[in-house]
Amino acid sequence: MNISEKIFSLRKKLHDHNYRYYVLDDPLISDYDFDMMLKELEKLEKENPEHFDINSPTQRVGGDITKSFNTSVHGTPMYSLDNSYSLEDLKEWEKRIKKIIDSPVEYTCELKFDGVSINLTYKDGELLRAVTRGDGVKGDDVTSNVKTIPTVPLKLRENITGEFEARGEIVMPLDGFNQLNKKRLENGEEPFKNPRNTASGSLKLQDSKEVSERPLECLLYSVEDPKLFNNHIQFLENAKSFGFNIYDNYKCSSSLDEIFEFIEYWEKNRLNLPFEIDGVVLKVNDFYQREALGFTSKFPRWAMAYKFKPENTGTRLNSISFQVGRTGSITPVANLEPVNLAGTIVKRASLHNADFIETMDIRIGDYVYVEKGGDIIPKITNVDISKRSLDSEKFEFPEYCPECGSKLHRFEGEANHYCLNYNGCKPQIIGRIQHYISRKALDIEGLGQETVALLVNANLIKNYSDLYELKFDQIVGLERMAEKSANNLITGILDSKNIPFERVLYGLGIRYVGETVAKKLAKHFENIDNILNSDFDELISVDEIGEKIANSIIEFSQNSENVEIINSLKSHNIQFEIDDSNKNVSSILVRKSFVISGVFANFSRDELKKLIESNGGKISSSISSKTTYLVAGSNMGPSKKEKAEKLNIKIISETELSNLISGQNLLF
Ligand code: AMP
Ligand code: ZN
Secondary structure (H helix, E strand, O other), X not given: OOHHHHHHHHHHHHHHHHHHHHXXXXXXXXXXXXXXXXXXXXHHHHHOHHHOOOOOHHHHHOOOEOOOOOEEEOOOOOOOOOEEOOHHHHHHHHHHHHHHOOOOOOEEEEEEEOOEEEEEEEEOOEEEEEEEOOOOOEEEEOHHHHOOOOOOOOEOOOOOOOEEXXXXXXXXXXXXXXXXXXXXXXXXXXXXXXXXXXXXXXXXXXXXXXXHOOOOEEEEEEEOOOOOOOEHHHHHHHHHHHOOOOOOOOEEEOOHHHHHHHHHHHHHHHHHOOOOEEEEEEEEOEHHHHHHHOEOOOOEOOEEEEEOOOEEEEEEEEXXXXXXXXXOEEEEEEEEEEEEEOOEEEEEEEOOOHHHHHHHOOOOOOEEEEEEOOOOOOEEEEEOHHHOOOOOOOOOOOOEOOOOOOEEEOOOOOOOEEEOOOOOOHHHHHHHHHHHHOOOOOOOOOOOHHHHHHHHHOOOOOOHHHHHHOOHHHHOOOOOOOHHHHHHHHHHHHHHHHOOHHHHHHHOOOOOOOXXXXXXXXXXXXXXXXXXXXXXXXXXXXXXXXXXXXXXXXXXXXXXXXXXHHHHHHHOOOOOEOOHHHOOOOOOOOOOEEEEEOEOOOOOXXXXXXXXXXXXXXXXXXXXXXXXXXXXXXXXXXXXXXXXHHOOOEEEOHHHHHHHHHOOOXXX
């Protein structure tokens, strides 16, 4: 087999295995074998750039950056669906249909997936474009992001010449959503509110690499080509053999009673599905009949959405309490009279912030309605004012921290109140130390989250550097602290002195500095002093560091108590510098700053970054007067090019970069 045959055969195999895994749920090979095959293909493609294929399985990993999405007009408009809420509504709908069609009508029933709609254009069997619904006529071209979703076929499994549009819904399954939020919480980031918004936000991310890490799934519900099928059931039954992902629970019937059974079944069982649905979609099965029915200005006459009512119940709001987070943010929580909702007992609901309480005029003692969709946290949707007692008073958001009594502050543009008593407010102190010792930070074995609270409450520690002053005698004898556990604790604390700088930096708990940001900062600045002494401009020039993060770092370093704590940590030999063994292979690019743009034949973007950094160069995400070189691949954004030219910044190719590094350059 020659190289090109080898590449084609690997691509075909990988497309097949991907399809078996994601669409058929019937894998033939292990994940490991799949990865090995993919690696092999990546290597061959890199060595033979003339065989580049935009729809190769290797292209799913992402890497393209889109600054602003191009608008694209849909081949046929993407209509919305008419809504119904009862069997009566459906009977009315059928009557309207029967006025136009006198032959028997069959209806298909499908789940109404709660995500974002997507319009996929295929040309000669290959994915050409993926566009959001937008205003129905035109949407945003999000192809490079959608390509990372494994259930979107890049190549169809049947040869179909010409162009057609396929439509579906991109959802984030609940398992993946919950895992993503778990990770965010561990990183000190706000959790996402619900899977639908997260799915739609994910499609608009600029970095497709980040999208590839979001657990998204595409469920197809139509193909806009009358030549391919005669009716909807035929489409549903055959779409899988094209390579499309179809959810199997659909039904076809001409009896409204049977259809209503389907609806009632899924209304009851929807919480058992792996993703969220908000109803059922009914469609006339036969395409000739559809044509006869046509469209109103807003929706097809041949389709109808039946929307579920979210699970909902009423109960009494007994009191409101406040949680103080480790960053000082105050979250009001409703304490409810316990009530059964969708199979679980609900006692608490988030009230989000002061505005939420104010807008809904929620008062203590009110009879409120609580709703639970697929969301994990129940929410208050309504207040029954008729049940309000006469002496009820408007709820006043506290002015002072319920934990430490200091005055609360609300930053401009932020919905939350904050307690600014950074070093004197107990839940903040405890929360910060708990974060410091957590697994991804200093990972102190033998010290649990509850023990931290115990130590703070016993006045033995008041910040994380105090941990290193703890003596065996002080802790032995505390609740559940026998000699052995006290010993383990002390050893665990000592061991944390070996934890690398980037994790220490993350452990400091600077607001918005999560795991990834800490890594970037550590790499760029190399030690803590460089970070704490850097100014705003320098901070935002670092790849992925924005204004919010920069300001938060500056705020942290201007707090003298923080500086003292850091000095004390230094005196205990905590790692505040990156490890020398990871340092550079050469320093040929020192003091040179690079921006990378476009697609490269010989390197992935990550490899290019590594190459530059390991030779002492710095990477920035945007061009400024401080940029030395713009490394340009194919398909580079025109705005980047323009900016570089305007600022007189040298534009070089990947080959020129390699030459620069190997010393054969004439550019310096
Ligand atoms: P709406 O946004 O309420 O007007 O509902 C229309 C949207 O429902 C469409 O744009 C699709 O994105 C979505 N939808 C979800 N599941 C289906 C389905 N099985 N068939 C058609 N549309 C669906
Ligand atoms: Zn406080």
